[in-house]
Amino acid sequence: MIRLVKKKIKFIILLTQFCIINADAINNTELALHHFMQGEFLMNQGNYALAILEFQDAIELDPNASTIHVSIADGYRRLGKGKRAEDHLQIALDLEPEEKEAREMLGQLYLTQKKYKDAQNIYKELNRSFPENLDYIYTLADLARIQKDWDIAIDYYIQGYEVNPMAINGLEQALQIALTTSNFILAEDVCDLLLIDDSENIDLLETMRDLTLFNGDYKKSLKIVTKIEKVKGADSNLLIQKSALYEELDQLDLALEVIYSALEQDSQNVDILHRLVTLLMEQEMNQEAILYNQKIIDYHPDDPRGFINNAVMAMSGKKPEEAIQALMPHSDKFSQDFTVQYLLGTAFYQIKDYVNSKTHLSQALNIYPQSRNTKHNLALIYDSTGEWVESDRLYVDLIATDTTDAQAYNNYAYSLVEREKDIEFALELAQNAIRLEPKSAAYLDTIGWIYFKMNNYDEALRYIRESLNIDSGNATIQGHLDQIIKVRSEINLQNIHQVEKQD
Numbered sequence: 001m002i003r004l005v006k007k008k009i010k011f012i013i014l015l016t017q018f019c020i021i022n023a024d025a026i027n028n029t030e031l032a033l034h035h036f037m038q039g040e041f042l043m044n045q046g047n048y049a050l051a052i053l054e055f056q057d058a059i060e061l062d063p064n065a066s067t068i069h070v071s072i073a074d075g076y077r078r079l080g081k082g083k084r085a086e087d088h089l090q091i092a093l094d095l096e097p098e099e100k101e102a103r104e105m106l107g108q109l110y111l112t113q114k115k116y117k118d119a120q121n122i123y124k125e126l127n128r129s130f131p132e133n134l135d136y137i138y139t140l141a142d143l144a145r146i147q148k149d150w151d152i153a154i155d156y157y158i159q160g161y162e163v164n165p166m167a168i169n170g171l172e173q174a175l176q177i178a179l180t181t182s183n184f185i186l187a188e189d190v191c192d193l194l195l196i197d198d199s200e201n202i203d204l205l206e207t208m209r210d211l212t213l214f215n216g217d218y219k220k221s222l223k224i225v226t227k228i229e230k231v232k233g234a235d236s237n238l239l240i241q242k243s244a245l246y247e248e249l250d251q252l253d254l255a256l257e258v259i260y261s262a263l264e265q266d267s268q269n270v271d272i273l274h275r276l277v278t279l280l281m282e283q284e285m286n287q288e289a290i291l292y293n294q295k296i297i298d299y300h301p302d303d304p305r306g307f308i309n310n311a312v313m314a315m316s317g318k319k320p321e322e323a324i325q326a327l328m329p330h331s332d333k334f335s336q337d338f339t340v341q342y343l344l345g346t347a348f349y350q351i352k353d354y355v356n357s358k359t360h361l362s363q364a365l366n367i368y369p370q371s372r373n374t375k376h377n378l379a380l381i382y383d384s385t386g387e388w389v390e391s392d393r394l395y396v397d398l399i400a401t402d403t404t405d406a407q408a409y410n411n412y413a414y415s416l417v418e419r420e421k422d423i424e425f426a427l428e429l430a431q432n433a434i435r436l437e438p439k440s441a442a443y444l445d446t447i448g449w450i451y452f453k454m455n456n457y458d459e460a461l462r463y464i465r466e467s468l469n470i471d472s473g474n475a476t477i478q479g480h481l482d483q484i485i486k487v488r489s490e491i492n493l494q495n496i497h498q499v500e501k502q503d
Helices: 002-021 023-045 048-061 066-078 082-095 100-112 116-129 134-146 150-163 168-180 184-197 202-214 218-232 236-248 252-265 270-282 286-299 305-316 320-330 338-350 354-367 372-384 388-401 406-419 423-436 441-453 457-470 475-502
Strands: none
Touching: 023 048, 023 066, 048 066, 066 082, 066 100, 082 100, 100 116, 100 134, 116 134, 134 150, 134 168, 150 168, 150 184, 168 184, 184 202, 202 218, 218 236, 236 252, 236 270, 252 270, 270 286, 270 305, 286 305, 305 320, 305 338, 320 338, 338 354, 338 372, 354 372, 372 388, 372 406, 388 406, 406 423, 406 441, 423 441, 441 457, 441 475, 457 475
16 A cells, blocks of 8 residues: 555656646546556556556556556566566666666566576666665675675675674675685684674684684684683683694693693593693603603593504604504504504504505505595505505506695606606606606606616706705715716717727
8 A cells, every 4th residue: 555655646746747847738647647546456456457458548648657667567577478567667767767666676577587687787776876775785695696606795795784783694694605605714704793793602703713713813713712711611622722722823831731721620531631642742742741641541541542642652753663562452443543554554664564564554545545645655565565556556546636746746757667667658757746846856866767767868967966966965866876977987988999999
């Protein structure tokens, strides 16, 4: 009813303006108003076809009244005749470019027809004319989201919030989009806005903590964790997080202070103990680390971390035998723990026990098939044992899954040249390694050695010497250089003797 009254008033104003100019048309004006009102009545009754006929009669009497064209377009729209509705809306806009209802209806029509670009243009015009209208802003946001213009959608939701700070739903939509599309920088900005309205919302605070951690803003992460602590109270997880953040900020004394404080509250908590041991190991306070690590083993014998810590300390001290002693008695119990099996495989590899190394590294790879380090180590072992079908398979897999893996290119190339197999292919692999890491002494040595095997001694010397300049103490590279110089000298001597014989 309100809409009908508004339309009637608007139509009367238009007709009055018309009558002032055309005094003789008063009778036509009254008749046009009659048809218009009759049409609106029929529209309200749901009789759209008859309503259109009444509107058409009104148009014949006053073809320049934009309101009539909007009403007839509404009738056609309801009858599903989109093209005719669009034609009349365009006429209405030609007659009155600022006709708000015509633009709204045209925008809705385009939305129904999934003409999203056209609808977007209409709502942009409406937004420019009425920047405070939230409906237009959110419609533009929804249109951007439909077209997967995620950043634009977020911008509109933020614009809606700026227009009306009570419009929190739009910000929540923006946050969800930013998280879903992994735009974590923008997600953090949106989360900041949401926290202005609800500063103690735990879900928001925890989301912000995760975002700042991912974005590497550890100072802000620490502030957020402290805020969470004030809202919900301190617990072991929060204290562990604070300790880790202090460590990231290179405030190691505070990192230890916080974790010791957590230990006072819960002296047998395995996560707190493990965090403390890790900190002590990183600061090379091994005696204290061993003391607290024994508590992990005593209190939590079914947790592999205590045994892993002992192995890590042994490996860092270049004592692979001790790492094996720490882990081997518990290997069966932790047969499905990747770290246990990987460390055992690596320790056995370091003492050249390739049989046990293959067993444990293969088990580690079964547990975590994506581990590239495990594949690299296994490939080296297969090279050492002459199982080249297996090593080649791993190198091909490493390169196929990451074309920037310079180590895979280099190791595969070196394996081939040592076997004196596919030298041309080995050169191509080595060139890829050098392209990715041109200052690697090992990779320069490999390509130099390949050129040596191809009897290209000048190139071989150039690369080997460059390699030795980078790593002057490497005995293998020095050995390669000596051999190349020796062979080239022998060839030069042979050439001299041949020339002398000919003379």
